[in-house]
Amino acid sequence: MNYKVIDGLKYTKKHEWVRLEESGAVVGLCDYAQDKLGEIVFVELPDEGAQLEAGKSAAVIESVKAVADLYSPLTGKVTGVNEELLDQPELINSDPYGEGWVFKMDFNDENELIGLMDKEEYEKFIVEEEEK
Amino acid sequence: MVEGRKTPFYEKHLAQGGKMVNYSGWLLPVQFPQGLVEEVVNTRKKVSLFDVSHMGEISVRGREAESYLQKMVTNDLSRLKNNAVMYSPVCYPDGGVVDDILVYRITNDNFLLVVNAANADKDFDWFLENLSGDVGLDNLSPDYAQLALQGPESEKVLQSLTSETVADIGTYHFKSNLDLAGAKCLVSRTGYTGEDGFEVYCSNEDASKIWDAIWEAGQKYSLSAAGLGARDVLRLEASMPLYGHELSSDLNPLMAGLDRFVALEKAVSFNGQEALKRQKQEGLTRKLFGLEMVDRGVPREGYSVGDEDRELGWISSGSYSPTLDKFIAMAFLDHKAVQLNDQVKVSIRSRSYGARIIRMPFYRRDY
Numbered sequence: 001m002n003y004k005v006i007d008g009l010k011y012t013k014k015h016e017w018v019r020l021e022e023s024g025a026v027v028g029l030c031d032y033a034q035d036k037l038g039e040i041v042f043v044e045l046p047d048e049g050a051q052l053e054a055g056k057s058a059a060v061i062e063s064v065k066a067v068a069d070l071y072s073p074l075t076g077k078v079t080g081v082n083e084e085l086l087d088q089p090e091l092i093n094s095d096p097y098g099e100g101w102v103f104k105m106d107f108n109d110e111n112e113l114i115g116l117m118d119k120e121e122y123e124k125f126i127v128e129e130e131e132k
Numbered sequence: 133m134v135e136g137r138k139t140p141f142y143e144k145h146l147a148q149g150g151k152m153v154n155y156s157g158w159l160l161p162v163q164f165p166q167g168l169v170e171e172v173v174n175t176r177k178k179v180s181l182f183d184v185s186h187m188g189e190i191s192v193r194g195r196e197a198e199s200y201l202q203k204m205v206t207n208d209l210s211r212l213k214n215n216a217v218m219y220s221p222v223c224y225p226d227g228g229v230v231d232d233i234l235v236y237r238i239t240n241d242n243f244l245l246v247v248n249a250a251n252a253d254k255d256f257d258w259f260l261e262n263l264s265g266d267v268g269l270d271n272l273s274p275d276y277a278q279l280a281l282q283g284p285e286s287e288k289v290l291q292s293l294t295s296e297t298v299a300d301i302g303t304y305h306f307k308s309n310l311d312l313a314g315a316k317c318l319v320s321r322t323g324y325t326g327e328d329g330f331e332v333y334c335s336n337e338d339a340s341k342i343w344d345a346i347w348e349a350g351q352k353y354s355l356s357a358a359g360l361g362a363r364d365v366l367r368l369e370a371s372m373p374l375y376g377h378e379l380s381s382d383l384n385p386l387m388a389g390l391d392r393f394v395a396l397e398k399a400v401s402f403n404g405q406e407a408l409k410r411q412k413q414e415g416l417t418r419k420l421f422g423l424e425m426v427d428r429g430v431p432r433e434g435y436s437v438g439d440e441d442r443e444l445g446w447i448s449s450g451s452y453s454p455t456l457d458k459f460i461a462m463a464f465l466d467h468k469a470v471q472l473n474d475q476v477k478v479s480i481r482s483r484s485y486g487a488r489i490i491r492m493p494f495y496r497r498d499y
């Protein structure tokens with residue numbers, strides 16, 4: 001199986017991706033995870049302004065068969081959510097790194113970025129996951 | 133790697149890109165690359181092929197086979213003719229459910245029981261424990277492969293594989309020696325999807341050949357493979373119970389609304405008869421209802437259902453329904469407290485989501 005992994009993004013072991021922008025970070029679900037979940041039918045978004053903690057559940061993503069948490073990769077405040085997902089949750093399946101983004105956040109502790117994987121590390125990680 | 137017993141169609145599933153899971157000890161595809169939603173749509177509009185070889189088969193033969201089975205099942209087998217199939221719960225003396233099964237009457241003294249995979253061993257033990265009279269039991273599960281061909285085009289696909297007529301197999305009837313692609317099969321007009329369709333029982337040796345023949349003949353009719361995920365959604369849309377959800381040793385068939393499969397007045401007494409009669413007289417506490425979500429949220433098994441200040445019951449099965457484009461569920465609710473069209477609340481991750489009680493089945497075919 002070939003899963004799409006994008007250069008320039010940061011990745012977590014729970015299969016979230018982070019894109020750093022000037023105003024903060026954009027967070028979404030990786031191609032690998034959307035494929036494992038199958039057709040996504042419902043997304044529960046965090047409230048704007050909510051305080052998130054790294055490693056804690058920030059959103060819930062549900063496919064026909066399964067419920068999955070999306071964990072916040074960083075500690076900080078939600079600055080925006082992708083409301084398109086309320087009507088079109090399947091955008092996470094069709095374009096996980098683009099139109100399927102989930103929320104934006106600001107964060108204070110740059111050190112938290114060190115614990116995240118880059119493209120090459122994450123690619124290696126999902127190969128290991130597949131072999132489990 | 134997922135491990136488990138392989139059905140004779142294991143390699144076919146891999147070739148189709150099936151996502152394999154362990155279901156009741158068997159390695160089976162939960163879905164294929166086209167996705168569960170497309171598999172459901174194709175079953176409703178065209179035709180799909182399911183591997184259901186995990187289902188168990190028990191042969192019951194002998195001069196007293198019918199009277200023995202009458203004691204074991206809640207439905208009335210005296211109404212079951214040769215070459216016909218009857219659905220029935222099997223109960224414990226307290227009315228709890230051992231399993232829900234299909235009974236095939238091949239001849240007067242030769243029956244085939246088709247049981248759920250998860251219950252196959254437990255069922256065989258239960259039937260053995262209760263054995264009496266001139267009856268022989270055989271667990272044939274290891275010898276049979278089973279396919280379900282389901283959807284409005286299923287008759288055409290099947291007909292193109294045999295010189296015998298299949299159109300005259302009525303609903304819940306079967307032919308026990310149908311020649312399919314050169315192999316002898318038992319073929320019944322049954323299924324678990326709410327569509328017209330057939331279930332094909334064959335030997336493990338013939339299995340691969342039959343799959344290939346159906347596959348080839350089906351291409352003209354847009355046949356595709358479908359997995360366990362689609363099967364579960366299809367049966368929920370058609371409001372068919374699933375053991376472990378709507379039926380269990382703690383739930384009785386009357387609660388699940390299966391009254392017409394429980395012959396309380398059957399002349400022969402059967403396991404659970406007295407308990408079920410009593411329950412019917414005294415009134416049940418909870419009954420199975422259909423729900424559709426009003427607020428957007430996915431109702432799932434185990435979620436509690438209530439109204440403003442009361443707990444009403446729990447969801448036994450729930451899903452997104454691709455056919456209706458709604459979120460639907462079956463729920464055991466306090467039936468004295470609710471009625472059709474009532475608004476209720478489903479508790480999802482400690483938040484309340486509005487739902488409405490609607491009639492079942494959620495989906496009924498119109499042909």
